[in-house]
Amino acid sequence: MRRSPLLIWRLFFIPLLFWPAFASASAAERDYRALSEEITKKGLTQNYAYNVLGRLTQIGPRLAGSPGAAAAVELMRQEMTDLGLDNVRLEPTIVGRWVRGEIEEARLISSRLGTLPLSICALGGSVATPEGGVRAQVLEVKSFRELRASGDKAKGRIIFFNRPMDPTRVNSFQAYGEAVEQRTLGAAEAAKAGGVAALVRSLNFGESDLPHTGMMGYSPETVRLPAAAISTRGADLLSRSLQSDPELSVYFKTSCANLSPVTSFNVSGEIPGTEAPDEIVLLGAHLDSWDLGQGAHDDGAGCAQVIEALRLLRSAGLRPKRTLRGVLFMDEEFGGTGGRDYARAESRQGERHVAALESDRGGFSPVGLGVGGGETVVSRVKAWQPFLFPLGISWIAPGGGGVDIGPLSTSGTVLMEIVPEAQRYFDAHHSSQDVLAAVHPRELELGAIVMAVLGFLLAEEGV
Amino acid sequence: MRRSPLLIWRLFFIPLLFWPAFASASAAERDYRALSEEITKKGLTQNYAYNVLGRLTQIGPRLAGSPGAAAAVELMRQEMTDLGLDNVRLEPTIVGRWVRGEIEEARLISSRLGTLPLSICALGGSVATPEGGVRAQVLEVKSFRELRASGDKAKGRIIFFNRPMDPTRVNSFQAYGEAVEQRTLGAAEAAKAGGVAALVRSLNFGESDLPHTGMMGYSPETVRLPAAAISTRGADLLSRSLQSDPELSVYFKTSCANLSPVTSFNVSGEIPGTEAPDEIVLLGAHLDSWDLGQGAHDDGAGCAQVIEALRLLRSAGLRPKRTLRGVLFMDEEFGGTGGRDYARAESRQGERHVAALESDRGGFSPVGLGVGGGETVVSRVKAWQPFLFPLGISWIAPGGGGVDIGPLSTSGTVLMEIVPEAQRYFDAHHSSQDVLAAVHPRELELGAIVMAVLGFLLAEEGV
Numbered sequence: 052m053r054r055s056p057l058l059i060w061r062l063f064f065i066p067l068l069f070w071p072a073f074a075s076a077s078a079a080e081r082d083y084r085a086l087s088e089e090i091t092k093k094g095l096t097q098n099y100a101y102n103v104l105g106r107l108t109q110i111g112p113r114l115a116g117s118p119g120a121a122a123a124v125e126l127m128r129q130e131m132t133d134l135g136l137d138n139v140r141l142e143p144t145i146v147g148r149w150v151r152g153e154i155e156e157a158r159l160i161s162s163r164l165g166t167l168p169l170s171i172c173a174l175g176g177s178v179a180t181p182e183g184g185v186r187a188q189v190l191e192v193k194s195f196r197e198l199r200a201s202g203d204k205a206k207g208r209i210i211f212f213n214r215p216m217d218p219t220r221v222n223s224f225q226a227y228g229e230a231v232e233q234r235t236l237g238a239a240e241a242a243k244a245g246g247v248a249a250l251v252r253s254l255n256f257g258e259s260d261l262p263h264t265g266m267m268g269y270s271p272e273t274v275r276l277p278a279a280a281i282s283t284r285g286a287d288l289l290s291r292s293l294q295s296d297p298e299l300s301v302y303f304k305t306s307c308a309n310l311s312p313v314t315s316f317n318v319s320g321e322i323p324g325t326e327a328p329d330e331i332v333l334l335g336a337h338l339d340s341w342d343l344g345q346g347a348h349d350d351g352a353g354c355a356q357v358i359e360a361l362r363l364l365r366s367a368g369l370r371p372k373r374t375l376r377g378v379l380f381m382d383e384e385f386g387g388t389g390g391r392d393y394a395r396a397e398s399r400q401g402e403r404h405v406a407a408l409e410s411d412r413g414g415f416s417p418v419g420l421g422v423g424g425g426e427t428v429v430s431r432v433k434a435w436q437p438f439l440f441p442l443g444i445s446w447i448a449p450g451g452g453g454v455d456i457g458p459l460s461t462s463g464t465v466l467m468e469i470v471p472e473a474q475r476y477f478d479a480h481h482s483s484q485d486v487l488a489a490v491h492p493r494e495l496e497l498g499a500i501v502m503a504v505l506g507f508l509l510a511e512e513g514v
Numbered sequence: 515m516r517r518s519p520l521l522i523w524r525l526f527f528i529p530l531l532f533w534p535a536f537a538s539a540s541a542a543e544r545d546y547r548a549l550s551e552e553i554t555k556k557g558l559t560q561n562y563a564y565n566v567l568g569r570l571t572q573i574g575p576r577l578a579g580s581p582g583a584a585a586a587v588e589l590m591r592q593e594m595t596d597l598g599l600d601n602v603r604l605e606p607t608i609v610g611r612w613v614r615g616e617i618e619e620a621r622l623i624s625s626r627l628g629t630l631p632l633s634i635c636a637l638g639g640s641v642a643t644p645e646g647g648v649r650a651q652v653l654e655v656k657s658f659r660e661l662r663a664s665g666d667k668a669k670g671r672i673i674f675f676n677r678p679m680d681p682t683r684v685n686s687f688q689a690y691g692e693a694v695e696q697r698t699l700g701a702a703e704a705a706k707a708g709g710v711a712a713l714v715r716s717l718n719f720g721e722s723d724l725p726h727t728g729m730m731g732y733s734p735e736t737v738r739l740p741a742a743a744i745s746t747r748g749a750d751l752l753s754r755s756l757q758s759d760p761e762l763s764v765y766f767k768t769s770c771a772n773l774s775p776v777t778s779f780n781v782s783g784e785i786p787g788t789e790a791p792d793e794i795v796l797l798g799a800h801l802d803s804w805d806l807g808q809g810a811h812d813d814g815a816g817c818a819q820v821i822e823a824l825r826l827l828r829s830a831g832l833r834p835k836r837t838l839r840g841v842l843f844m845d846e847e848f849g850g851t852g853g854r855d856y857a858r859a860e861s862r863q864g865e866r867h868v869a870a871l872e873s874d875r876g877g878f879s880p881v882g883l884g885v886g887g888g889e890t891v892v893s894r895v896k897a898w899q900p901f902l903f904p905l906g907i908s909w910i911a912p913g914g915g916g917v918d919i920g921p922l923s924t925s926g927t928v929l930m931e932i933v934p935e936a937q938r939y940f941d942a943h944h945s946s947q948d949v950l951a952a953v954h955p956r957e958l959e960l961g962a963i964v965m966a967v968l969g970f971l972l973a974e975e976g977v
Contacts, residue, residue, distance in 0.1 A: 092682040219555040221904055221960065256956065416935050418881060418908065441684055443935070445881065445908035472879050472906070472935045474956045493719065493937045497684065 080437065087438040087504045090363050094500040100359035101492035103130065104352060104414070108345035108487045114175075115339040115382035116148030116313045123338050127318045127354065127379050134362050136320030136377070144392040146315045146382040149176055151342055152306030157250075157279070160186070161299035164292055170282040172262040172343065173305040174234060174251065175385055176269075177278040184304030185209065185248045185277060191293055195232070195240050205244035209301050211293075212237045212251045213286050216477065223256070223473050224412065227480075230254055234265050234280065242273035249278040250301065252286040255477040260284050263482040264341050266384060277305055315339075317389045318379040322365055324510065326372040332510040333376050333407040333464075334360055334502055335456050337383030344485035348476060352414025352495055354379045356469075359499035360506055371510035373405060380455040383411070387454045394458035404464040406509045409453035410502060413480075414495040415471035417443050420505070421450030424465035428514050432467075435508050442501050465514045467505075469498055543900065550901040550967045553826050557963040563822035564955035566593065567815060567877070571808035571950045577638075578802040578845040579611030579776045586801050590781045590817065590842050597825050599783030599840070607855040609778045609845040612639055614805055615769030620742070623649070624762035627755055633745040635725040635806065636768040637697060637714065638848055639732075640741040647767030648672065648711045648740060654756055658695070658703050668707035672764050674756075675700045675714045676749050679940065686719070686936050687875065690943075693717055697728050697743065705736035712741040713764065715749040718940040723747050726945040727804050729847060740768055778802075780852045781842040785828055787973065789835040795973040796839050796870040796927075797823055797965055798918050800846030800853075807948035811939060815877025815958055817842045819932075822962035823969055834973035836868060843918040846874070850917045857921035867927040869972045872916035873965060876943075877958040878934035880906050883968070884913030887928035891977050895930075898971050905964050928977045930968075932961055 094100075107126060113119040124141065131139045157169040173179075190205050192198045193214040198205060212233035220226035231254060238249040253263040262280040269275045281289065292299055318338060324330060336353025340346020357377040364375065380389035393399070406424075420439070422429045426449075433447045451467040452460070460466055471494070479485040557563075570589060576582040587604065594602045620632040636642070653668050655661040656677040661668060675696035683689035694717060701712040716726040725743040732738045744752065755762055781801060787793060799816025803809020820840040827838065843852035856862070869887075883902070885892045889912075896910045914930040915923070923929055934957070942948040 091684065095682045095684070098681075218561075218956075219558045221554065221558070221906065223956075416937055418906075418935065440909075443684065443881075446903075472881065474879055474960070475954055491938055491941075493681075493686075497937070 083438050083508065086507065087441070089367060090503050091442065091500050093367070094359070094363055094496050095493065098492045098496050099362060100355040100495045100499040103358050104347060104355040104490060104495065105487060107351045107354060108347050111345060112342040113338060113340040113346055114342040115146040115315060115385040117342065120315055120339050120381065124316045124318055127338060130358055131318065131320035135365060136361055137323050139320040141316035141318055142393060142396055142398065143314050143316055144381050144389045145312050146388050147312050147386050148310040149385060150308055150310060152179065152308060154304055154306040157301065157303035159289055159292055159299055159301055161292060161296045163296045164299065167288065169285040169289065169301065170260050170262055171279040171285065171303055172264050173307040174267040174278045174280055175264055175341065176267050176309065177238065177305065177307055178275045179306050179308060180248065180277040180304050184302050186300055186302040187247050188298065188300050189289070189293060191290055198240055198244050201244065205246050208246050209248045209250055210237065210241035210244065210246040211289060212249065213290055215252060216254055216256055218256055223477055227254055227477060235267050238267055238276045238278035239270035239273055242270070242276050246276065248276050251278065251280050253280045253283050255283060255480065257478055258284050261482050261484060263480060264343055265481045279303055279305060315381045317381050317393050319376055320361065321374050321376040322361060322370055324372050324374040325370050328374050329402050330373040331376050331402055331404045332373055332506055333378055333404055333456065334506050335378045335380060335407055335409045336411060337389065337455050338379040339382050339384050341384055341481045343481065343483045344479070345487060347485050347487045347490050348413040348479050349481065349485055350383065350411045352490055353410035355495060356410050356499040356502050359496070360502035363499065363503045364507055369507060371507055373510040373513065375506050375510045383454045390455035391458045404459050404462065406465040406467060406514050407456035407459050408467045408469065408502060408506060409456045410469045410498055411453050412468065413471055413473050413476040414490045414498060415473055415475065416494040417469050417498045417501045418472045419446040419448065419470040420444055421468045421470055422447055423451040423467060424514060428465050431514060438504055438508070439501060442504065443497055444501060469501055471498060546901050546971065549832070549970065550904070552830060553966050554905065554963050556830070557822070557826055557959050558956065561955045561959050562825060563818040563958045563962040566821050567810060567818040567953060567958065568950060570814045570817060571810050574808060575805040576801060576803040576809055577805040578609040578778060578848040580805065583778055583802050583844065587779045587781055590801060593821055594781065594783035598828060599824055600786050602783040604779035604781055605856060605859055605861065606777050606779055607844050607852045608775050609851050610775050610849050611773040612848060613771055613773060615642065615771060617767055617769040620764065620766035622752055622755055622762060622764055624755060624759045626759045627762065630751065632748040632752065632764070633723050633725055634742040634748065634766055635727050636770040637730040637741045637743055638727055638804065639730050639772065640701065640768065640770055641738045642769050642771060643711070643740040643767050647765050649763055649765040650710050651761065651763050652752070652756060654753055661703055661707050664707065668709050671709050672711045672713055673700065673704035673707065673709040674752060675712065676753055678715060679717055679719055681719055686940055690717055690940060698730055701730055701739045701741035702733035702736055705733070705739050709739065711739050714741065714743050716743045716746050718746060718943065720941055721747050724945050724947060726943060727806055728944045742766055742768060778844045780844050780856050782839055783824065784837050784839040785824060785833055787835050787837040788833050791837050792865050793836040794839050794865055794867045795836055795969055796841055796867055796919065797969050798841045798843060798870055798872045799874060800918050801842040802845050802847050804847055804944045806944065806946045807942070808950060810948050810950045810953050811876040811942050812944065812948055813846065813874045815953055816873035818958060819873050819962040819965050822959070823965035826962065826966045827970055832970060834970055836973040836976065838969050838973045846917045853918035854921045867922050867925065869928040869930060869977050870919035870922050871930045871932065871965060871969060872919045873932045873961055874916050875931065876934055876936050876939040877953045877961060878936055878938065879957040880932050880961045880964045881935045882909040882911065882933040883907055884931045884933055885910055886914040886930060887977060891928050894977060901967055901971070902964060905967065906960055907964060932964055934961060
């Protein structure tokens with residue numbers, strides 16, 4: 052059992068991978084590389100993004116129009132002020148206000164199978180059920196087409212939308228995008244077909260007992276049916292039960308309500324540009340969240356990254372030519388009013404938004420960048436890859452956008468977004484699992500560092 | 515609050531990113547793309563790797579020479595047989611056997627600060643303390659150089675190696691590689707300096723109360739001192755306490771022992787090549803683990819991926835020209851005997867190992883590939899990136915290797931390894947946190963799919 056130290060060394064030598072070599076660097080490139088390294092060191096030593104996220108999530112959920120959202124506005128305003136950012140501002144936006152209420156209950160009632168509880172939650176924007184709840188037989192469908200083809204079978208039924216997120220999609224956002232219409236439009240389609248309520252399979256890959264909420268809307272042409280999400284395990288149970296007893300009924304009751312709109316705020320602060328202060332590079336995320344969980348990944352993570360990106364640059368004494376502005380948008384989840392009001396606010400007059408970079412895909416390790424604005428812009432950003440690759444950004448591809456910064460696109464702003472590795476994202480998304488503990492300090496920080504480095508490059512070099 | 519369905523649609527449109535376009539495909543490329551897509555679909559629908567890992571981790575820890583390791587050998591042999599793999603074999607390897615024993619306790623004893631418990635665990639291979647434990651004053655050092663320069667100060671002391679993993683390294687394996695000598699060689703260095711024991715800061719980034727174990731070795735020239743890892747929080751506490759009371763002492767007691775070696779086994783099974791069955795492409799991982807936790811990421815994940823890669827190919831009826839062999843190596847952690855014995859076994863005669871692909875960096879989403887064999891081989895593998903990029907492999911770079919497949923390099927085998935996104939890896943590594951719940955089914959499966967696709971390409975096309 053005696054081993055020489057040399058042998059031991061050999062055994063535990065960790066081969067360091069040589070990442071792709073990039074073309075030899077100019078002086079400016081060396082400066083940017085040094086900048087990127089400095090920011091990275093400071094970021095990963097201090098992990099301040101997690102600190103911000105910890106304080107933000109302590110508030111609890113931040114649904115637009117809620118006391119939590121108001122507290123978050125104040126906390127972030129104070130944070131920006133404390134960090135010494137310039138022009139810290141609250142810009143008003145009128146947001147819809149929906150409350151979940153106290154009651155959410157559901158059960159499957161079958162003469163053969165007995166009565167079984169189902170785990171549900173009301174969807175955001177839904178009306179409540181009547182006081183006695185809804186009880187009806189169930190029509191299970193996998194698509195709107197199937198529902199439309201079902202003729203009279205939908206009449207008087209609870210329409211159960213049970214198409215899972217396609218697990219064969221490697222890109223989890225793609226799977227989400229392909230399934231989300233059931234949640235957003237299911238109640239409207241159910242109403243058209245003569246149904247009495249909509250029950251929608253929660254949008255996540257896993258087997259889970261927890262329901263995932265999210266926005267839905269009504270059509271002006273049809274009645275407003277109560278709509279709820281059912282957990283994936285509940286959906287599987289209901290589907291199996293329908294096979295053995297097609298006559299079973301489901302009862303559910305919710306007490307949610309749409310209240311009158313209130314004024315809330317986008318929160319912004321900046322590092323003013325030294326040469327072209329009216330040209331803006333925007334770093335964006337949204338401050339509101341769903342009312343389950345703490346909105347840690349969605350999108351507390353993005354907010355913490357915006358704050359941390361600006362802190363890292365400011366504390367390094369870096370001031371680019373153009374203005375770098377962080378904007379924490381209100382009400383991405385419940386209408387997107389913050390993004391729209393920001394784009395058309397009077398204070399935008401005289402400003403030109405060169406580029407906007409959003410982080411709203413979870414606080415996981417960044418792996419890629421989606422870049423809008425066409426091929427020339429993509430090539431330009433790709434030329435910066437040597438500074439971004441060491442941070443994990445191993446691809447840069449056309450794409451980019453996001454609910455909050457989207458409205459800027461009409462005025463020619465180049466939209467970009469950070470794409471993290473996101474296999475775990477929909478486990479937490481819009482559910483009670485979206486809490487601080489699901490976020491990793493280093494993964495979160497890497498996104499902030501990418502935002503700082505790319506934000507500085509954009510504000511210094513333009514697109 | 516009424517919104518038209520069209521508006522709602524706009525709000526919830528998830529922009530799909532267009533990943534990099536690759537050059538237009540030949541017929542063979544179209545076939546490989548179809549193969550990759552088929553394997554991906556099957557893998558992500560069935561998530562069988564997680565099933566294998568669930569059964570493997572149920573055994574408990576699998577330290578080389580332990581009953582758990584023996585049970586794992588049998589389970590994997592049975593699994594390979596049940597999946598219909600050919601030439602399922604156990605190849606013997608004689609492994610050292612170390613047991614932790616029942617007692618692990620430590621405390622800081624200070625006349626000023628009182629007595630405080632410390633969280634420790636013996637390092638693998640360490641001798642036990644004397645029955646009464648070790649109690650001595652403490653010399654804290656950050657490097658061997660500092661220890662060597664300390665002169666007489668080390669004499670009679672417990673040497674406390676407290677250099678943290680450098681948090682500013684984005685690559686967590688690099689940070690580990692730069693700090694691990696404290697664990698592997700600390701006891702030998704402490705002995706040279708006249709110390710009485712070695713206490714080593716656990717190798718992880720976070721603040722944790724849990725100690726992380728791992729292999730250490732002795733020098734033939736010095737006495738064998740007891741060595742233990744102390745949790746990072748314990749290390750911080752001890753370091754702070756030493757500042758206010760340099761005279762404090764630490765007591766610790768362990769009851770670990772090195773027992774006589776026993777015979778264990780590498781487990782292998784294959785899909786025989788149709789044209790060159792003696793040319794082998796090896797898919798490897800290690801079956802043993804540390805005795806804390808369940809060895810889920812390290813390296814149950816790799817074993818599950820090897821099994822699943824072969825299952826996916828076999829169930830698709832795919833048989834490449836060369837033989838694809840899965841090898842689950844015994845004793846990576848406690849000496850690397852399995853890898854060495856495999857390379858020099860008689861059954862290797864007449865075989866030529868073309869390439870060996872290892873997975874031993876945790877069961878997280880794969881992001882890159884380290885490829886040995888020089889530039890030509892790297893270029894060849896890069897040409898396959900269109901089939902791998904959709905699985906998350908966004909970079910291919912020189913590198914590759916691993917303890918198990920390393921011994922094959924002398925016979926010209928091209929070594930490769932899968933590199934996952936691994937910010938969370940060292941949170942769990944070698945600790946009680948390395949359990950099934952820390953592994954995500956889809957992340958794990960993606961590694962298996964990469965292994966299947968790349969393994970097939972290597973076995974069909976060669977390098």
